[in-house]
Amino acid sequence: MRKGGGVTLGRTSGDRINVSELWGHAVANITPSAMPAVTISLVAIHGGSFTWLAYALIGVLMTLVALQVGILARHFPSPGSLFFYLSKALHPIAGMVAGFTMMAGYLGALAAAPLLGGLFVEQALRFFWPVSGVGWIAGIGVLYLLVAWRLALRGIEISARWGLWVEIFSILCIVFIAAATLWHFGWRDPAQWNFHRLHTAPLAQALILSLLAYGGFETAGNLAGETSASRTAIPRVMVLSVLMVGGFFVAMAYIEVLAFAQIPTPLGDSAAPLNAIAKAIGHPWLGIFSDLAMATAAFSATIATLNSISRILYSMAGHGVIPRFFHHRDVRHGTPARALRVLAAIVLIGMAVVTLWKIPILSVVGTFGTFTGLAFLLIYGLANVATPWFLFRQRHAWRWISLIIACISLPLLIKVTAVSLWPLPVGGEGAASLLFIALVMVIFFWGLYWAAFRPEHLRHILVAVDEP
Template sequence: MRFRWTSTKSGLGKGDVRLNVSSSELWGHAVANITPSAMPTVTISLVAIHGGSFTWLAYALIGVLMTLVAVQVGVLARHFPSPGSLFFYLSKALHPISGMIAGFTMMAGYFGALAAAPLLGGLFVEQALRFFAPVSGMGWIAGIAVLYLLVAWRLALRGIEISARWGLWVEIFSILCIVLIAAVTLWHFGWHDPAQWNFRRLHTAPLAQALVLSLLAYGGFETAGNLAGETSAARTAIPRVMVLSVLMVGGFFVAMAYVEVLAFAHIPTSLGDSAAPLNAIAEAIGYPWLGIFSDLAMATAAFSATIATLNSISRILYSMAGHGVIPRFFHHRDAGYGTPARALRVLAIIVLLSVAVVALWRIPILSVVGTFGTFTGLAFLLIYGLANIATPWFLFRQRHARRWISLIIAGISLPLLIKVMAVSLWPLPAGGEGAATLLFIALVMVIFFWGLYWAAFRPERLRHILVAVDEP
């Protein structure tokens, strides 16, 4: 794919620049957005409270569901490749207003992940450093977070190929750290755990709640679509990567859930009550120093997530600006690197300000992560639900041969997504999570009525969304 653009500073044409991301880098970008390392190090405890011995089954069932969702999103990516991803897919397949809702909620959701990732990285680096020196305090965390952001921003500005490659290798290192702990755990305890296979003890209601919580671990695979303008054979490569990334992280989730439940059967504390399960396992098997690999895994995963979300949001801003939804200012690529530099600079400044606020007000990092995570999770649920409506709707309009398959997939996945959304919205969570939920509802309503206003009084604005701008 070749892009030609003009520098707004000089007004001089800079010629054609070829941007080409390999399949492995595309996969690394998607996996970095999913951040699989967070599951065994942090979020598995929430699922295990309800899943118990069948936590692995919850991740397996949701893995199948999310694979079906990835197939649906992949169909849209094949027909409407665009850096705007689901913003453009839903605009074309369903309605421009649904695209606007998806675009703004995606940006807000991904920004929640972007703002939390450097802080989370700072927290885990600080914990890792405690093995060697008595370091602690918000100053350390904020300083490391700023360093994370600046390095990630510079890599993202230099080009998607180099930043995706860095993100891929960093994520591989993170997963290897976790696999090391899992291997030592199996060597210590063995692999056989009859309790996890005794299905007579399986109860439907707790498993259903575990399914709800495990679903959010898979979010982020759709960001592969944000690189449509920089990937060769985008119509085939991106759908394949979406499905592959879900399958691969799903296998990792199921395996780690089995290993951690097995290990905690020999630990007095329950897995659901553990804030740092891998560290607890390292302590239990007599190698507490292995806990540093858990901290390093999350620290490096946070860095790859920072790069990936910078790349994703900047390209959504670029696409939405090109379609006239947000100011044209963001529809600009750097003359030298070909990256959406203005969007990247604005994002970096906003995240720097958020880090400063957290540091100055000494807001607990995990509460920040929980608040932003609520917003991000709701955004995933909404856009996946809309994709399951849009895909069969579009295929039936086209009388496509696979339209009935798409409808069956939607009939399986859409009810569960709606159930998860309902549970997430009511009863309203307390504290920051509740505030994030109300803010999310308000954002969706504002964008919806904004779209209705355009439909009634500015229909040309909605029509312009359907026009391809710098699309493959």
């Protein structure tokens, strides 16, 4: 049992993984490789020459959010992460809403990651022989999931280490392309420093879109039961992971905008910007490194997300919010085995549906990405309310600093949420948005019902949980 109501996992009481592996777990959930390989195009449509500035400003904002979440992690270490933080600092109903939306959001990411990995493996294989079809992608995705599931089942120290090295390889692939780009084009681009051309309205839209690239740092808190000195290590890792990926985002945004100044197709219209850059510098074979980067990043994200969701399930089951069935750990490896098996089964069923119905992979990724993004916005917004609320109740020395941070970050988070929901997106993204709203409302009214007729259930969320 962990002081403050958290729970522990594993055969020992806390020193299973080191700080570098904890950092790798958080970065793998952020999946920084997706930004230069895919999502930068969405930001560049509005950011133009100042795309790097959008990522820099949002990096500062998300560092402030990470500080807020880190304060909660220091006071309430738990594998339930924001589920338990918000229950203790704000209200158990807020914790319930955060817990279920986190699980649903991460589950969306987990469902999309193996398929996205299969898609990029297929693209990489095309450099050597022709392969195509949903069957190939689904088959590779199933292999991704099964290997990641086996590593997660064997132990957090093994899966975190694998995730760390895979993520390092992914980033190195992209850095290699970036270095080749600078060698070819040079590093000077006066247009990106000509602030007389900066327009506020387009930059504001770029800020909104770039925010979601940073989501996932809070998953470091899910390993509170398996990390030595979790009260100090986890808050540091949250902030450090945002700072490090922020630097990577800013550098890659600058380099890609610089390169696309020499390419007829605008960066905002490119579906595969790194591949386009590779062709522009006369080495199209470099595009394979972009595909390998995304393929390996998808694998590390699969491992990290399995670890995160399984521990949220474990924690919420221990606090009586979901069936006790999930509050069980493997005798041999000390991992939440039941939760991992259920998660693997759900994702396998989802892959079968995608394959049999021939659903486009990128539409699946877009639909699940919408849900995951909304989940991030909600939990970060709640954290910015909960942290100053808790610190003022405790008369903590940091209470005014926390309030200032909240006054800066909360309005932007609300703005991003409003823009994401209205006008309502069409297609799968719109359906995902409506489903997210419905989920939040159901959990909220469920919590109100417990408050009125089953208050002991809410009280149980706040007490310490003994291991089985």
